[in-house]
Amino acid sequence: MKAGEQAFDFEATFREQYQRVARVIVRVVKDHARAEELAVEVFLKFWRSPGAQREKAEGWLYRTAVRKGLDELRHRTRRSKYERLLGFGKRVPTPEDVRSAAEEQEKVRSVLAVMESRQAKLLVLKSHGLSYEELAAALELNPVSIGTMLSRAQDAFRKEYIKRYGRE
């Protein structure tokens, strides 16, 4: 590290941001243990990309976290689809499965899994409570167009949701 350049306190950042990162991920993946695991992976990636360890670290972490979460969600959706197609684990759904599939949360997740990735990211981070500026910083978008993009994403979500589960 060069003299004059302030040492980046990785551990402090970790302690400060870990819970936020994990909470962003748990929104998307439901499973708490898995979310914690993924959050650790986000930090591993953070540790390996020195370019990210600057003042914009927070935005980077949000971006990576939401991407990790959505990737996991998509991966899971795809896997269960192929498993069904190939007839692996052909089992009668338990009442628990039926109940959880009917849950509003799972419906929302399945819609997010098929949406365009950028729109899904926007929605997840918005629901996490980020302001427009923070959203723009986290997703590296132009702050001016955030409003438009967000409303488009919301429309897309609504459309997909109604297509799948009907109007409620």
Next chain:
Amino acid sequence: MEENNQWVDDRLAKLTPEEEWQPHVTTAFARFEDRRTQRRFPRAILVAIVALVCVATFPAPRAFAQRMIAPCVEACESLVMNPPGMHYLLHRMIWTVHGWMGFAPPDFALTDVSGANFQLSDYQGKVILLNFWATWCKPCEGEIPWFVEFQREHGNQGFTVIGVSLDEDGWKAVRPVIESQKINYRVGIGDNALAQKYGVDSLPKSLLIDRDGRILVKHVGITSKSQYEREIVRALWAELSQAERDRLRPQGL
């Protein structure tokens, strides 16, 4: 519109984790440290292994590697101004890898001018200069006196020249040349099949084969005498007498 947005927000708000769920930071940090310090198999080594397997397995990359290795050796040598001993070591290291990849000269059996049969494998353990030539090939003729000289100088140090003439007229054409040039090494008459085996498409072509039966160098077209000399000496270095090594060692080393 506002209403729609609110509806979407309501749906998404259902994803909010329960307040009481507090991921444990210290455990997570310990897990992070654990993962971070785990030894990962270095990716570069993995890539190198895969590349080597590819090169050794598939003919096209292998041919490419064969073409590339000789200039690489030359480049290394011109960069590293080492005593010839080091040269030899470096050379051996690179050509050992070359040998592992299976670039061994195919064996053959020919008859020499006196009617005796001989094989390439008879010369196992010697440094062999295998020269493909023909009487109608002028540059080949120019090289023959050098080979005669090499044979005379290094013949007793575990070195030998083998000439393979590709003349269609056979001994009728070759015998007079052997006599007039006073060729002191074995010459046989090869055919098209042999030429193909060695990939001879133009003459002269010479291969230097080391003691372990691996092709060290290939020369197509006329090459300078000093180049040959250098390569032969390098291949023979371990067999040379100390006086000879001192004589050949570059000045100032």
